[in-house]
Amino acid sequence: MTSLLEKFELNRRQLLMERSSPGRIGTTLLPLDVPESELPDSAILREELEMPEVSEGDLVRYFSQISQFNFSIDHNFYPLGSCTMKYNPKLNDEVASLPGLAQIHPLQPESTVQGAIKLLWELQDRLAEITGLVGVSLAPMAGADGELAGMLMTRAYHLERGDTQRKKVLIPDSAHGTNPASAAMAGFDVVSLPSDADGNTDLNAMRAAADDELAALMITLPSTLGLFDTNILEVTQIVRDAGGIVYGDGANLNAIVGRVRLGDLGFDVIHSNLHKTFTQPHGGGGPGSGPVIAGERLVDYLPLPIATRTGSDNNEYFSLGTPPKTIGRMGAFHGNFGALVRAYAYISTLGKEGIPKISEDSVINANYILSQLKGYYDLPYDRTCMHEVVFSARNLKRDHGVSALDVSKRLIDYGIHPPTMYFPLIVEEALMIEPTETESKETLDYFIEVMKTIAQEAADDPDLLHNAPHNTPNTRVDEARAARRPNLRWRRES
Numbered sequence: 001m002t003s004l005l006e007k008f009e010l011n012r013r014q015l016l017m018e019r020s021s022p023g024r025i026g027t028t029l030l031p032l033d034v035p036e037s038e039l040p041d042s043a044i045l046r047e048e049l050e051m052p053e054v055s056e057g058d059l060v061r062y063f064s065q066i067s068q069f070n071f072s073i074d075h076n077f078y079p080l081g082s083c084t085m086k087y088n089p090k091l092n093d094e095v096a097s098l099p100g101l102a103q104i105h106p107l108q109p110e111s112t113v114q115g116a117i118k119l120l121w122e123l124q125d126r127l128a129e130i131t132g133l134v135g136v137s138l139a140p141m142a143g144a145d146g147e148l149a150g151m152l153m154t155r156a157y158h159l160e161r162g163d164t165q166r167k168k169v170l171i172p173d174s175a176h177g178t179n180p181a182s183a184a185m186a187g188f189d190v191v192s193l194p195s196d197a198d199g200n201t202d203l204n205a206m207r208a209a210a211d212d213e214l215a216a217l218m219i220t221l222p223s224t225l226g227l228f229d230t231n232i233l234e235v236t237q238i239v240r241d242a243g244g245i246v247y248g249d250g251a252n253l254n255a256i257v258g259r260v261r262l263g264d265l266g267f268d269v270i271h272s273n274l275h276k277t278f279t280q281p282h283g284g285g286g287p288g289s290g291p292v293i294a295g296e297r298l299v300d301y302l303p304l305p306i307a308t309r310t311g312s313d314n315n316e317y318f319s320l321g322t323p324p325k326t327i328g329r330m331g332a333f334h335g336n337f338g339a340l341v342r343a344y345a346y347i348s349t350l351g352k353e354g355i356p357k358i359s360e361d362s363v364i365n366a367n368y369i370l371s372q373l374k375g376y377y378d379l380p381y382d383r384t385c386m387h388e389v390v391f392s393a394r395n396l397k398r399d400h401g402v403s404a405l406d407v408s409k410r411l412i413d414y415g416i417h418p419p420t421m422y423f424p425l426i427v428e429e430a431l432m433i434e435p436t437e438t439e440s441k442e443t444l445d446y447f448i449e450v451m452k453t454i455a456q457e458a459a460d461d462p463d464l465l466h467n468a469p470h471n472t473p474n475t476r477v478d479e480a481r482a483a484r485r486p487n488l489r490w491r492r493e494s
């Protein structure tokens with residue numbers, strides 16, 4: 001016998017097709033007020049196609065219920081390292097929905113969208129100021145797209161100088177996977193650079209690799225280990241002395257924004273993940289925005305379009321221009337315009353005083369977690385961290401057979417999104433925790449308490465963790481198969 005509570009749970013998990021009842025409809029069609037027309041060729045109409053027959057109420061309930069199964073930053077704490085899942089102020093959405101911004105078309109004449117182009121121009125200007133570089137293209141649609149743009153610009157720069165032998169791009173072994181992928185897509189040979197025992201770039205390896213075949217170094221600052229590379233000035237100098245380009249992966253800008261400008265450290269070109277540092281609801285694949293920002297050596301190669309201003313304050317005119325040696329377009333039109341508007345709204349809201357608070361609070365929050373969880377989880381690099389802290393669950397694995405995956409799955413039971421796991425690849429059983437600046441001390445304390453409890457549970461009852469999560473509609477799924485071979489078709493069970 002199914003108990004009432006079991007029945008409730010089963011009903012809640014029913015798919016739409018399973019809620020179907022023959023003849024039930026959810027729409028009220030108005031009388032036809034246009035001429036009736038023939039249906040298309042009957043050969044392409046499928047009589048046997050099963051459609052859900054549900055009422056409007058059933059439909060609303062279904063979608064509202066499954067929306068609750070999703071995990072989002074608006075629901076709970078989301079310390080997903082390297083992703084900067086900070087709270088996205090609703091004001092940004094309001095600004096992006098203003099009809100003058102949301103209802104314009106990219107093919108409209110420039111003279112009718114002056115405000116929108118001015119917004120792009122001002123955003124470019126602010127990003128250049130924040131990063132200490134000189135030119136910005138807002139066109140790339142994501143961080144990886146910005147990386148590809150930067151690598152194509154690097155290639156164009158070397159080719160123009162006749163440096164055709166410069167094919168090598170150095171990338172630290174802690175890098176995000178998109179870095180080598182972008183360099184390879186732009187036609188370069190990727191060479192991995194080791195980190196030293198402190199998590200900095202290994203300077204000896206760097207010097208040995210910096211020859212006349214060097215096209216660029218692609219480096220993330222702070223690194224994906226959550227550490228500020230204390231060798232960075234030497235590193236950028238070695239690359240520049242060897243005639244290479246210094247590319248900065250700016251995905252971790254949250255840690256330094258308002259305090260350190262990559263342009264001042266010798267970087268030639270960077271991208272910024274606006275959807276991370278400058279807020280934009282992201283995850284699940286989009287939408288993002290990854291402007292590419294260049295110094296003097298690469299500014300002429302930026303992708304188009306670039307917003308430009310002519311005239312003076314009272315008589316200004318904005319247009320979309322093309323840099324003299326541009327690598328071309330990264331996609332259609334001007335990039336992800338809605339994401340750009342949100343970033344603009346966020347930067348304007350915070351202003352010059354508010355921006356440094358981002359990095360200050362995000363770094364303090366991560367170090368608070370570091371100090372409280374040290375001793376419970378292994379800390380592979382025992383240093384002050386930046387905006388994220390990378391722990392290792394190898395102590396739990398060694399002592400109790402509990403992995404980073406088990407810890408992550410158990411966190412879900414406590415209403416917390418798992419941290420990034422098994423990345424960076426050089427940290428065994430990695431748990432990469434990025435609290436962001438938008439979380440309160442109470443939330444951090446709850447997280448710390450949960451993490452300590454889980455460490456204790458690992459010792460007392462490892463299977464509790466092996467079988468977690470316990471309170472979700474699905475427990476452990478084959479994640480690789482779900483991503484590569486998703487089963488999106490409903491079939492009636494025979």
Ligand SMILES: Cc1ncc(COP(=O)(O)O)c(C=O)c1O
Pocket residue numbers: 082083142143144145176178179220224249251252273288289290
């Ligand atoms: C360090 C780092 N670089 C690059 C990227 C790529 O950014 P996107 O996902 O916007 O393509 C990410 C994304 O997580 C990242 O963490």
